[in-house]
Amino acid sequence: MDVVSPELNSLLPDEIMDTEAIEDLPPSQPGGGAVQSQPSDDTPVPMETDTPAASEHLSLCSDATSAEHAKAPPTSSGATLSISTASQLPISISSTSSLLTLKPAMVTSLAATKTTDSLSGTSISTTGLQRLTPPFTISAANHQIILNKVASAQATEAAKSIGSQPQVFKQEGQKLLVTTIGKSGQPIMLQVAGGKPGVSQTLGDHKSQAPQFKVVTIGGRSELKQVVGSAGNQLTTLQGQQLKAVQIATKTPVSSAAPIKYIITKTVNSKGLSPQTSVSPVITGRVLTQTSPGIPSRTITLSETLNSNMQSISGKKIAISPLKSPSKVTVVSVASPTSNATQKSMTLPVNVALGQQILTVQQSTSGSPVKLATGQNTAQNIKPVQSVTMGGVGGSQFKTIIPLGSQPNVQQIQVPGSRFHYVRLVTSTTASSLGHPSGPSTSSLQTAKPMVVGTGAARMSVVPAQPVKQMAPKPLTSGAVVTTAQTQQRLIMPATPLPQIQPNFTNLPPGTVLAPAPGGGNVGYAVVPAQYVTQLQQTPFVTLASSSTFPAPAGVQTQARLPLNGLSPAETTSRPRKPCNCTKSQCLKLYCDCFANGEFCNNCNCNNCFNNLEHETERLKAIKTCLDRNPEAFKPKIGKGKQGESDRRHSKGCNCKRSGCLKNYCECYEAKIMCSSICKCIGCKNFEESPERKTLMHLADAAEVRVQQQTAAKTKLSSQISDLLMRTTPVISSGGGRLPYTFVTKEVLEATCECLLEQAKKAEQTHQPQVEAERMILEEFGHCLMRIINSAGKAKADCASINC
DNA sequence: GAGTTTGAAACT
DNA sequence: CAGTTTCAAACTC
Numbered sequence: 053m054d055v056v057s058p059e060l061n062s063l064l065p066d067e068i069m070d071t072e073a074i075e076d077l078p079p080s081q082p083g084g085g086a087v088q089s090q091p092s093d094d095t096p097v098p099m100e101t102d103t104p105a106a107s108e109h110l111s112l113c114s115d116a117t118s119a120e121h122a123k124a125p126p127t128s129s130g131a132t133l134s135i136s137t138a139s140q141l142p143i144s145i146s147s148t149s150s151l152l153t154l155k156p157a158m159v160t161s162l163a164a165t166k167t168t169d170s171l172s173g174t175s176i177s178t179t180g181l182q183r184l185t186p187p188f189t190i191s192a193a194n195h196q197i198i199l200n201k202v203a204s205a206q207a208t209e210a211a212k213s214i215g216s217q218p219q220v221f222k223q224e225g226q227k228l229l230v231t232t233i234g235k236s237g238q239p240i241m242l243q244v245a246g247g248k249p250g251v252s253q254t255l256g257d258h259k260s261q262a263p264q265f266k267v268v269t270i271g272g273r274s275e276l277k278q279v280v281g282s283a284g285n286q287l288t289t290l291q292g293q294q295l296k297a298v299q300i301a302t303k304t305p306v307s308s309a310a311p312i313k314y315i316i317t318k319t320v321n322s323k324g325l326s327p328q329t330s331v332s333p334v335i336t337g338r339v340l341t342q343t344s345p346g347i348p349s350r351t352i353t354l355s356e357t358l359n360s361n362m363q364s365i366s367g368k369k370i371a372i373s374p375l376k377s378p379s380k381v382t383v384v385s386v387a388s389p390t391s392n393a394t395q396k397s398m399t400l401p402v403n404v405a406l407g408q409q410i411l412t413v414q415q416s417t418s419g420s421p422v423k424l425a426t427g428q429n430t431a432q433n434i435k436p437v438q439s440v441t442m443g444g445v446g447g448s449q450f451k452t453i454i455p456l457g458s459q460p461n462v463q464q465i466q467v468p469g470s471r472f473h474y475v476r477l478v479t480s481t482t483a484s485s486l487g488h489p490s491g492p493s494t495s496s497l498q499t500a501k502p503m504v505v506g507t508g509a510a511r512m513s514v515v516p517a518q519p520v521k522q523m524a525p526k527p528l529t530s531g532a533v534v535t536t537a538q539t540q541q542r543l544i545m546p547a548t549p550l551p552q553i554q555p556n557f558t559n560l561p562p563g564t565v566l567a568p569a570p571g572g573g574n575v576g577y578a579v580v581p582a583q584y585v586t587q588l589q590q591t592p593f594v595t596l597a598s599s600s601t602f603p604a605p606a607g608v609q610t611q612a613r614l615p616l617n618g619l620s621p622a623e624t625t626s627r628p629r630k631p632c633n634c635t636k637s638q639c640l641k642l643y644c645d646c647f648a649n650g651e652f653c654n655n656c657n658c659n660n661c662f663n664n665l666e667h668e669t670e671r672l673k674a675i676k677t678c679l680d681r682n683p684e685a686f687k688p689k690i691g692k693g694k695q696g697e698s699d700r701r702h703s704k705g706c707n708c709k710r711s712g713c714l715k716n717y718c719e720c721y722e723a724k725i726m727c728s729s730i731c732k733c734i735g736c737k738n739f740e741e742s743p744e745r746k747t748l749m750h751l752a753d754a755a756e757v758r759v760q761q762q763t764a765a766k767t768k769l770s771s772q773i774s775d776l777l778m779r780t781t782p783v784i785s786s787g788g789g790r791l792p793y794t795f796v797t798k799e800v801l802e803a804t805c806e807c808l809l810e811q812a813k814k815a816e817q818t819h820q821p822q823v824e825a826e827r828m829i830l831e832e833f834g835h836c837l838m839r840i841i842n843s844a845g846k847a848k849a850d851c852a853s854i855n856c
Numbered sequence: 857g858a859g860t861t862t863g864a865a866a867c868t
Numbered sequence: 869c870a871g872t873t874t875c876a877a878a879c880t881c
Contacts, residue, residue, distance in 0.1 A: 630877090632876080633877080634875080635875085636875065637876080641865070641866075641874095642865055643865060643866085644876080645876085645877085681866080685865095708862080708863065709863080710861080710863085711861090711863080715862080715878070715879075716879085717863055717864090722878095858880100858881090859879100860879075860880070860881090862876100862878070863875100863876100864874100864876095865873100866872100867872075868871085868873085
């Protein structure tokens with residue numbers, strides 16, 4: 053079943069589906085339309101904030117029926133979740149509990165591995181519950197471990213017959229990877245390289261500082277294959293990293309009792325074998341599931357380095373593409389056999405602080421949508437919102453799918469070039485009907501006993517499945533379905549039927565409901581400002597969860613912003629958005645910066661503001677009006693210029709007449725760019741050779757330097773003050789260190805002064821010369837000091853002895 | 857903080 | 869498309 057109608061698919065912007073091309077996957081089977089292919093296009097992007105020309109596809113469709121969700125019994129006897137860490141903190145999941153339900157045919161392979169630095173001579177110990185499936189190879193040169201993934205016996209045979217694509221666990225630097233996922237006969241290469249502890253830190257031994265990696269494998273049936281090699285096989289793990297493998301049997305509902313966010317993405321890589329697969333930082337703790345049959349081999353690559361060795365692996369691959377930013381994970385799934393889609397990838401921004409995440413990438417069989425199931429982790433979920441960044445060559449362009457922990461019904465997608473997050477809303481009633489049964493390829497998320505992954509304080513929990521949350525940014529014939537187990541279905545955004553689908557998805561303004569899922573009931577997409585996602589993220593979880601209605605963000609000053617006015621996200625995020633002061637526009641016209649930037653008003657000074665969820669109807673109408681007037685209204689104004697021109701220029705040009713384009717009235721100047729040929733300004737002084745501009749720039753630079761210096765000085769002073777304050781506190785508990793300055797109390801000072809005065813009187817009475825009087829006073833002062841010091845030292849010693 | 861200036865957005 | 873009005877930010881005092 054297509055979550056989104058083909059019509060909507062055509063309307064959806066390519067950006068949402070585009071990701072960096074990683075590999076090409078030749079269409080293998082007709083009808084396997086889980087992923088659409090788009091020819092890679094390297095044509096320059098007109099706007100720097102626009103989506104990269106490279107084809108990026110995100111296909112999320114639900115093919116699971118409600119019955120599957122409801123009926124899927126937690127019967128995967130062989131399903132086991134085990135995690136073995138170097139810290140000897142195994143995590144296991146009872147097979148009885150169904151955590152994830154995948155395609156019946158899909159076989160689950162389990163690998164519980166413990167790895168340490170091979171250089172140190174530490175061998176890898178495995179706790180695999182299943183038999184080890186040879187061959188298992190380790191490449192010390194490239195730190196790769198190639199494992200044959202066999203989901204089932206058939207899969208094994210198929211893999212052997214076709215020279216199955218080994219699963220590669222690649223470690224680069226301090227990363228490790230994991231897992232086996234996939235469908236029988238479809239070897240998956242999973243390459244995970246985690247440069248940062250990232251999510252893994254929450255899973256592994258909290259005492260261990262070494263990066264930890266957790267792998268969740270969602271498999272099919274009871275037959276499990278041990279992924280990680282037997283004794284003697286060594287995984288080269290740098291710096292004693294810990295590898296954790298989690299296997300989740302199919303039909304096993306994933307439940308998370310914790311607020312943990314699961315990011316589900318599906319991407320299709322039609323080009324498969326392309327060696328150019330870039331490797332980006334990958335976050336551990338994600339589940340990659342591939343279930344599409346007919347594909348000889350597929351690879352899921354999770355990598356943190358910028359270059360990938362993936363080309364060594366033949367066959368189709370599901371790759372988690374390279375990310376320039378260590379905080380992102382790109383997942384590229386193999387297109388369905390029939391799909392001629394080129395490549396699809398999703399870049400998932402990994403926020404370590406967000407806690408553990410499970411990324412599920414499932415390749416459905418031809419014509420069957422892929423489901424991605426996520427659950428939430430009860431443990432240490434810092435933020436209720438998890439964002440998924442898809443595509444984008446650089447770090448500035450993201451596509452984000454954000455399951456909202458507190459808002460189970462909402463998933464958001466950030467589209468490059470768009471300043472909005474697209475949110476799909478799924479009601480609880482429709483959750484069950486989201487997926488269509490698509491035969492064996494259909495996967496459903498099931499709930500079962502809570503699965504806890506990780507040890508110590510950091511752990512991942514899977515709780516019984518609840519309403520399913522789905523997102524289909526760009527529904528395809530065989531869509532991928534993102535399913536997130538939620539404890540409760542809530543509508544963050546009105547899941548009203550799509551009033552009108554905009555021709556260009558990227559132009560959709562905030563709050564726009566894209567489309568209801570066919571037959572899905574109250575399932576739709578809502579477009580909300582990208583910043584609103586941040587607002588949600590910053591909104592206390594309790595607040596979100598406690599309210600049935602979407603609470604208006606409050607108290608949030610800083611809002612993450614997408615590239616705006618030519619500023620990078622970092623630049624824009626570094627400074628909070630200015631609150632608007634609209635009085636007459638109701639913040640529903642482009643006069644309002646909040647509205648124009650795709651943001652909800654938050655902590656603004658506006659009057660009669662309608663730029664909020666409480667006035668969604670009016671807001672949607674206003675958005676539509678703006679788009680009717682100007683389809684580019686919500687696109688960034690600052691984009692790339694033509695060759696030979698500045699990299700950044702105003703898309704429309706300014707029309708300044710009196711400011712000389714050297715004041716912030718000028719949009720070009722405000723964006724810190726020079727006017728271009730398309731500007732219609734009069735008396736422009738905002739050009740390269742302009743002395744006025746240079747002068748202003750110098751002044752601005754000088755002012756900035758001063759500000760920085762002042763800031764540094766303030767920081768230093770504050771630090772000193774803080775330190776001084778700490779000094780005033782008696783250091784009793786510590787065995788050494790500072791003297792107890794507080795012994796110089798008022799009484800002590802008075803007593804000292806009395807002593808000194810008495811000495812002065814004595815000198816005066818004895819008619820001592822002034823010099824001698826001063827000497828006597830100073831001498832007495834020295835005696836006083838000595839007494840104070842002695843007393844302090846004695847008291848300190850007494851305190852220390854008491855503490856001991 | 858009030859008033860003025862400015863230019864984009866909205867309107868005709 | 870051009871001219872005018874409206875609007876809110878930028879700027880000045």
